[in-house]
Amino acid sequence: MVLKGADILVRSLIDQGCEVVFGYPGGSVIDIYDSLYRYQDEITHILTSHEQHAAHAADGYARATGKVGVCIATSGPGCTNLVTGIATAFLDSVPLVAITGNVATANIGTDGFQEIDITGITLPITKHNYFVSDISELADVVREAFEIASSDRPGPVLVDIAKDVQVDRYDYQRRNPVVPDPREAAGDEGLAQAATIINNAKRPFIYVGGGALASEATKEVIALSEAIDAPIGNSLMATSLIPSDTPRFLGLEGMHGHYSSTMAIKEADCIIALGARFNDRSTGDRTKFARKAKVVRIDIDESELSKTVSGKVDLHGDVKLTLQRLYPLIKPQERPDWAARIAELKEFEAENADVREGMTPKNVMLAVNEHLEPEMTVTTDVGQHQMWAAQYLRFARPRTFLTSGGLGTMGFGMGAAIGAHFGTNKRSVLVIGDGGFAMCLNDLATAVTNKVPLTVILLNNSVLGMVRQWQRLFYEERFSNTTLDKRVTDYVALAKAFGAGAQRVTTTDELGPALEEAFASDTPYLVECVIDKDELVMPMLPPGGTLDDIIVRLGD
Amino acid sequence: MISMNRYTLAILVRNQFGVLNRVTSMFRRRRFNINCLTVSETEDTAYSRITVLFEGDDNHKRQLVSQLYKLPDVVSVREFEREETVSSELLLIKMANVHDDREEILDAANAFDAQIMDYSRESIVMQMTGESRRIDDFIELMRDFEILEICRTGVVSLERGSSVMRNVTKL
Ligand SMILES: Cc1ncc(C[n+]2csc(CCOP(=O)(O)OP(=O)(O)O)c2C)c(N)n1
Ligand SMILES: [Mg+2]
Numbered sequence: 001m002v003l004k005g006a007d008i009l010v011r012s013l014i015d016q017g018c019e020v021v022f023g024y025p026g027g028s029v030i031d032i033y034d035s036l037y038r039y040q041d042e043i044t045h046i047l048t049s050h051e052q053h054a055a056h057a058a059d060g061y062a063r064a065t066g067k068v069g070v071c072i073a074t075s076g077p078g079c080t081n082l083v084t085g086i087a088t089a090f091l092d093s094v095p096l097v098a099i100t101g102n103v104a105t106a107n108i109g110t111d112g113f114q115e116i117d118i119t120g121i122t123l124p125i126t127k128h129n130y131f132v133s134d135i136s137e138l139a140d141v142v143r144e145a146f147e148i149a150s151s152d153r154p155g156p157v158l159v160d161i162a163k164d165v166q167v168d169r170y171d172y173q174r175r176n177p178v179v180p181d182p183r184e185a186a187g188d189e190g191l192a193q194a195a196t197i198i199n200n201a202k203r204p205f206i207y208v209g210g211g212a213l214a215s216e217a218t219k220e221v222i223a224l225s226e227a228i229d230a231p232i233g234n235s236l237m238a239t240s241l242i243p244s245d246t247p248r249f250l251g252l253e254g255m256h257g258h259y260s261s262t263m264a265i266k267e268a269d270c271i272i273a274l275g276a277r278f279n280d281r282s283t284g285d286r287t288k289f290a291r292k293a294k295v296v297r298i299d300i301d302e303s304e305l306s307k308t309v310s311g312k313v314d315l316h317g318d319v320k321l322t323l324q325r326l327y328p329l330i331k332p333q334e335r336p337d338w339a340a341r342i343a344e345l346k347e348f349e350a351e352n353a354d355v356r357e358g359m360t361p362k363n364v365m366l367a368v369n370e371h372l373e374p375e376m377t378v379t380t381d382v383g384q385h386q387m388w389a390a391q392y393l394r395f396a397r398p399r400t401f402l403t404s405g406g407l408g409t410m411g412f413g414m415g416a417a418i419g420a421h422f423g424t425n426k427r428s429v430l431v432i433g434d435g436g437f438a439m440c441l442n443d444l445a446t447a448v449t450n451k452v453p454l455t456v457i458l459l460n461n462s463v464l465g466m467v468r469q470w471q472r473l474f475y476e477e478r479f480s481n482t483t484l485d486k487r488v489t490d491y492v493a494l495a496k497a498f499g500a501g502a503q504r505v506t507t508t509d510e511l512g513p514a515l516e517e518a519f520a521s522d523t524p525y526l527v528e529c530v531i532d533k534d535e536l537v538m539p540m541l542p543p544g545g546t547l548d549d550i551i552v553r554l555g556d
Numbered sequence: 557m558i559s560m561n562r563y564t565l566a567i568l569v570r571n572q573f574g575v576l577n578r579v580t581s582m583f584r585r586r587r588f589n590i591n592c593l594t595v596s597e598t599e600d601t602a603y604s605r606i607t608v609l610f611e612g613d614d615n616h617k618r619q620l621v622s623q624l625y626k627l628p629d630v631v632s633v634r635e636f637e638r639e640e641t642v643s644s645e646l647l648l649i650k651m652a653n654v655h656d657d658r659e660e661i662l663d664a665a666n667a668f669d670a671q672i673m674d675y676s677r678e679s680i681v682m683q684m685t686g687e688s689r690r691i692d693d694f695i696e697l698m699r700d701f702e703i704l705e706i707c708r709t710g711v712v713s714l715e716r717g718s719s720v721m722r723n724v725t726k727l
Binding site: 119120123124127128131144148153301302303305307 | 573574577578581582585619622623625626627628629
């Protein structure tokens with residue numbers, strides 16, 4: 001059937017199984033919006049307040065569901081506003097398709113109104129990108145974009161479509177959604193070697209990263225941990241992959257990881273790294289990381305295997321499938337000495353735990369735990385609150401903790417929370433700081449308009465806490481531009497102005513009832529939790545230090 | 557210590573707008589040091605061929621190759637070992653035509669099979685093709701005289717025997 005280019009685009013999206021897109025209209029995509037109007041029964045468009053949040057929403061949708069997220073923006077400022085969102089998805093390997101309009105092919109390269117070289121700008125932050133100037137290629141480009149975004153190691157793909165292509169007419173043939181080539185397990189060669197190392201290890205440690213989450217390897221990881229009696233630690237990106245109450249699960253490892261997890265990886269003689277890329281936030285000084293351990297790594301992206309810490313055995317393949325093939329070669333055994341040592345580490349951690357009463361960040365998180373249900377998605381922004389959420393919140397299902405790990409994008413949380421809801425149809429819980437909230441609060445409007453069951457936990461410490469923490473520890477308390485206490489923002493009034501419910505909480509007595517109300521609300525509700533500006537995220541590995549330099553408590 | 561080697565990689569890419577940009581952008585971003593790079597269309601106009609010479613260690617090379625394979629436009633990457641490869645480069649060199657030097661310049665050109673492409677009262681332009689090392693040697697000789705301009709194409713390589721890159725999609 002012969003269709004307008006914009007209709008071909010929207011039909012292709014629908015035929016790819018895309019049910020919801022996030023975006024913002026403008027002159028260079030007005031035809032696409034006209035098509036979205038035409039096909040509104042088959043595809044929903046969510047209008048955000050800012051293109052950046054449309055990108056984060058598509059990203060949150062993708063992280064929560066494992067499906068491809070789609071966002072749309074106009075040429076010029078519309079698409080440059082997407083850039084931070086695309087980069088965020090790129091560094092966290094999230095399958096995203098960003099669609100942008102551009103000026104007509106004849107005007108490309110003339111610096112016309114709102115013309116910008118968005119394929120050039122996004123070259124280093126996309127898996128691939130396209131400029132479509134020939135309508136005969138449009139449908140195939142969209143299909144290929146979905147395939148590339150979701151295959152192997154996922155990532156963002158941008159499709160920039162010239163205005164004339166959107167208006168021209170061409171034949172459209174419906175096709176079934178492309179199914180990306182199945183991911184493959186690593187070959188036999190390394191498997192036997194890996195199994196030997198694991199079987200001979202005295203102190204094995206399983207370290208899971210974002211790749212294990214993308215591969216949905218929860219069951220396989222736990223089975224391995226049980227068979228070899230090994231503790232599991234996770235990178236920030238893999239939070240929620242392993243249910244919090246799993247035996248042998250130690251939780252977050254790295255710069256702000258749990259003491260037991262970080263020390264266990266240090267003492268391990270064998271690290272089984274699954275889809276983890278040993279980012280500097282996880283390893284500290286990379287040259288000194290795990291020098292005595294044998295490292296067995298599984299990663300779908302071959303380039304990760306030669307990038308940082310080089311392994312004893314590198315298995316190139318999908319984490320889940322490779323674990324399934326590795327499992328029969330593993331000799332089940334108990335490792336009582338190692339288990340005893342882990343118990344000691346946990347004991348030390350417990351003895352040094354923060355047991356203060358009152359409005360401490362930990363107590364706020366524990367109170368939130370009381371209301372979290374397995375199907376709810378938690379998203380965070382970036383800063384101290386992000387680490388407290390990762391340390392203390394408890395999860396039962398994968399893909400229920402969404403955070404910007406690689407790029408560390410403040411302003412991520414709101415869009416992601418909205419997007420996650422459209423993917424799951426369940427409540428989203430946003431944990432955010434006062435600094436980051438100011439970067440994305442305008443999209444409360446989107447949440448309210450769309451009646452998103454959104455609970456916002458605003459940890460208000462009146463400071464850009466994470467930066468301030470560094471200033472305190474490493475810059476002799478020169479608090480340059482991190483104190484926000486002169487701001488007189490009334491967050492409760494602000495939330496109400498957007499049409500959301502809100503309460504301010506300054507004591508633990510008020511906290512329970514406020515959360516009760518927030519979690520009972522079917523529409524956005526903000527709980528401002530006032531905490532002290534000097535709270536620190538502990539433990540901490542000083543940047544560039546080694547795992548030996550871990551600071552458990554200030555003053556130690 | 558890590559040993560630095562010189563590698564020759566041939567990269568077969570889809571002949572699309574901006575492919576060269578994608579490849580060089582990847583080199584730039586990861587700070588791979590490229591000594592020389594050539595591009596041209598191939599026997600099949602759907603593909604272009606890039607030849608890259610770079611210095612690094614084995615880990616660099618692995619990293620470079622696996623990063624290249626992540627670009628959807630990259631069809632095939634081959635590493636060329638010196639013994640199994642025919643490599644060639646073209647040099648154009650313009651010398652000042654000075655009476656006292658002329659004879660030696662022309663003798664050297666003769667020994668290196670360089671051809672005279674242009675001859676005027678002030679200058680001599682010569683062309684030479686061959687392995688890069690021979691070209692280096694020739695330029696070295698010419699440094700005793702007055703070089704006005706040099707221009708080299710960069711090396712291109714083919715594997716000996718009947719192997720064809722199009723048919724090999726993994727290193
Ligand atoms: C867009 C962006 N700008 C700057 C930073 C640097 N940065 C990291 S954490 C942080 C402080 C965040 O403050 P807030 O949102 O109040 O959270 P808190 O650390 O206080 O919990 C800043 C400025 C960043 N990560 N992202
Ligand atoms: Mg703050």
